[in-house]
Amino acid sequence: MTDADSAQIFEQFTDLSLPKSRWTHEAHLVVCWVALSTRNPSQTLEFLRTAISRYNEATGVENTPTNGYHETLTRYYVGAVHHAAARSVEAAIAAPQCAVDAPGKHWSRELLFSTRARKAWVEPDLRKLPWTEPQHL
Numbered sequence: 742m743t744d745a746d747s748a749q750i751f752e753q754f755t756d757l758s759l760p761k762s763r764w765t766h767e768a769h770l771v772v773c774w775v776a777l778s779t780r781n782p783s784q785t786l787e788f789l790r791t792a793i794s795r796y797n798e799a800t801g802v803e804n805t806p807t808n809g810y811h812e813t814l815t816r817y818y819v820g821a822v823h824h825a826a827a828r829s830v831e832a833a834i835a836a837p838q839c840a841v842d843a844p845g846k847h848w849s850r851e852l853l854f855s856t857r858a859r860k861a862w863v864e865p866d867l868r869k870l871p872w873t874e875p876q877h878l
Contacts, residue, residue, distance in 0.1 A: 751775040761800040766841045806856040813858040824872040
């Protein structure tokens with residue numbers, strides 16, 4: 742994936758023209774990586790909270806206690822992409838902590854997909870994160 746591809750995904754995501762079928766795990770990481778290139782982790786999280794919810798609504802996905810925006814997963818991946826300190830989007834995507842199943846190493850499925858974890862950050866119940874979670878996130 743080139744920088745131009747990343748920029749296009751980011752632009753289409755933010756202007757709500759990205760087809761829902763292209764809003765994949767990889768696209769989430771691209772948007773996070775691009776956002777982190779001009780924002781600190783706290784600013785990136787604030788941006789993503791609003792932007793993902795807005796994108797969901799624009800594509801017919803309701804943000805409810807059981808669907809749509811997920812705070813714990815979003816916060817996890819902001820930390821994971823930031824911690825990867827990748828110089829390219831490909832390196833961020835390839836980082837083990839950015840894999841789609843990586844959060845499952847830290848949270849039980851029951852806790853991670855609970856209403857509580859969707860609405861607010863919950864600490865991992867299986868294994869601590871390999872990075873220090875910034876208190877301001």
